[in-house]
Amino acid sequence: MKGRNRNSRGRSRGYDRVGALLQSVLPRGAEEKLALPELRKEWEVIAGTVLGKKSLPLEIDKGVLLVSAETPAAAKALSMRAGTLAKKISAMTGLKILSLKVIVGNVTAAPKKIILSPRRGKIIPPREDVQKALEEVRGKFTPEREQVARRLASLMAFYRARFPGH
Incomplete structure (x- = not known):
């Protein structure tokens, strides 16, 4: 039993070192940019079917997720759920999403x-x-x-x- 715990801790430290190395060589914001496509794929699950179809995550910058909503009503609904959505996204992606900024605009991915x-x-x-x-x-x-x-x-x-x- 002890061997397993020690081994798993060793592997964990190895992953931590690799993560630290990646953070030191990849440009700032790389992790956020790499997480965005997966976030878009799962957006309907995260935001709910109705709001998910009427909105699109555009970018993540310094912990703020910018979301475009099709209508003012959808934008308002997303804004009201911003805290819950930020926590859900953080749990799903491992990113530290602090808040959502919602704008009314195009929801088709450019x-x-x-x-x-x-x-x-x-x-x-x-x-x-x-x-x-x-x-x-x-x-x-x-x-x-x-x-x-x-x-x-x-x-x-x-x-x-x-x-x-x-």
Whole structure:
């Protein structure tokens, strides 16, 4: 029994270290941007079917979720439930959502300009971007962990290609 607890704590510390490393190399707000697509998928479950169909999460900035609502009535209903929704979203995503800001506007998701591979529809960052990111993180890893450094560099380049300017 003791072995299991010790092992699980060790793994937990390992995850904490990886999380701290990711926070140190990814741009500020990366976690929020990466969580937004999943939040949009689950929005009807979170906000309820009726309000979910009449609104759309647009962005998360410094703990504030910006939501567009189709009508003033939907905006008012979301504003009244803002505290409950913020807690629900925080529990679901692990992000610290402090409040919601609701505006009346378009609720169809605007297509993002992203670099897609014609063959698979995947984002492929340029090799030089991966190499540049590798140089940024190489000193943080031992030579035995070179593969981990390369994977992190690839993730960083992917993020920068997916969210340019952040």
